[in-house]
Amino acid sequence: MSLQLKQVDVLIIGAGLAGVTVALHLPETYRILLVSKRDVTSSNSDLAQGGIASSYLEPSSLDHAHDTLVASKMTAQADRVVTLVEDGRGVVSEMERFGVAFDRDESGYKIGREGAHGKHRIYHVGGDETGRHVMTALRERLPQNVEVMEHVLIDGLTKTGGRVVGATGFQGDERIHIQAGAVVLATGGIGGLVDWTSNCRAVTGDGLVLASAAGAELSNLTEIQFHPTLLAVETPHLVTEALRGAGAELVDEDGCHVMRHHPLGSLAPRDEVAAVLTRHCGPVYLDTSRVKDIAARFPKLWATCQAERIDVARIPVRPGLHFHMGGVRVDETGSTGVAGLYAVGEVADTGVHGMNRLASNSLLECWVFGKRVAASVRLEERPFTVTEVTAYELSKEAFQAYRRRLGNWLTISPEFGEMRSFLENTQQLARTKHVTRQLAERTLQLEAGRILARAFMRMEEFHEQNVTARTAHTISN
Ligand code: SIN
DSSP states (O other), rough: OOEEEEEEEEEEESHHHEEEEEHTOOOTTTOEEEEOOOOOOOHHHOOSSSSSEEOTTSSSSSHHHHHHHHHTOOOOOHHHHHHHHHHHHHHHHHHHHHOOOEEEEEEEEEEOOOOOOOSSOOOSSTTHHHHHHHHHHHHHTTTTTTTEEEEEEEEEEEEEEEEEEEEEETTTTTEEEEEEEEEEEOOSSSSSGGGSSSOOEEEEEEEEHHHHHHHOEEETTOOOEEEHHHHHHSSOOBBHHHHHHHOOEEEEEOBBBBBTTTTTTGSHHHHHHHHHHHHHHHEEEEEEETTTTHHHHHHHHHHHHHTTTTTTTTTEEEEEEEEEEEEOOOOOOOOOOSSTTOOOOOGOSSSSSSSSSOTTTTHHHHHHHHHHHHOOOOOOOOOOOOOOOOOEEEOOOHHHHHHHHHHHSSSSOOHHHHHHHHHHHTTTTTEEESSSSHHHHHHHHHHHHHHHHHHHHHHHOOOOOOOHHHHHHHHOO
């Protein structure tokens, strides 16, 4: 196997909005390497439909902060929320300077509304293809000093004297070692670990594994958001909440409104809608009869329904894994607490989402905190050391079987028995020093699953101890 060595000032792992924002805001004198596990467009940012929430045209960001906190059930960190929404007032004009053309008509911006937002404040591009258009425009603006490498799988971070100084991985099947003054994790969430997801399948929690091995703290890992409306077909796609913002209603087989008991109806916070739909017996549909100009406003959905031969007036939906609120704990600058290592976007736990993210706050978070990471990256060249990386020795069939098991317990109602046996069995797996790209990829996915399973088990143990303590307290009184 041949070996490629690279030296850069900043290595950014992940080419979605978080990574690209950092790259766009670093000085052009830096050598920057931006790596993507598949082709650059294989990111959740490219798939984003709804848009970007901003109080750009409101008198202040107060209402946006309020909606963000209420959607999080007051569990988001208030000071970080203020940073998100206040810095986020600039996102529309700032992205426009980079060539993003938000949708407008003769009366100004076409601003949408989504679940748990008190008002219309979602800016979009190309209707429900915001992510694709934003990412195309921004990637075109990446300067010469940013080298983009596709099909690079990073399987380990290297450290010297407590500082992260680079990474090891594969480009194609060739081993690659990268020495970097700073490393930014922008690897996205965990959705690709399971089949019922709105996420890009390449997004499988790699950043959690890399950060944890480097000594960074992971937090709130059990906070996982399920989106209520994935298209209920073999390979699910997201059906954007903006469709409900435009008047679509969730109905059952008989046309009765499924969310009729909630004051916000079909536009209730998405965790509540997903929970109701999960408990609901029988199919659920989006009745779009009140949505005007659906083909023009939701071109991606329209095309998908045509391809799947689905009647766009009555779209079958079901919940699926959508977003990871927890992740690598970072401060307000995106620093992980491990020297030289930053995290941004869905992989990071910035504290802005608490236990339930407000719709269209994720692209906003990538932009606001991506700029902050860029501002705080301080370079310090250090000697390069290569840490030995090992991988699970695992056939394709065995890996697929573990992946299916992971999908069985990583659901809206986690299955603790299955999770325990997954942990016990993967614990026994043999490891090899002869790491190939395939083994590295399988290992990262199973390690991400193990990190999540351990977090759920800790939560369950804590819950049991609490119940025991409360019962003992009641008895002694
Ligand atoms: C959606 O368009 O429904 C998803 C947007 C988001 O996740 O914020």
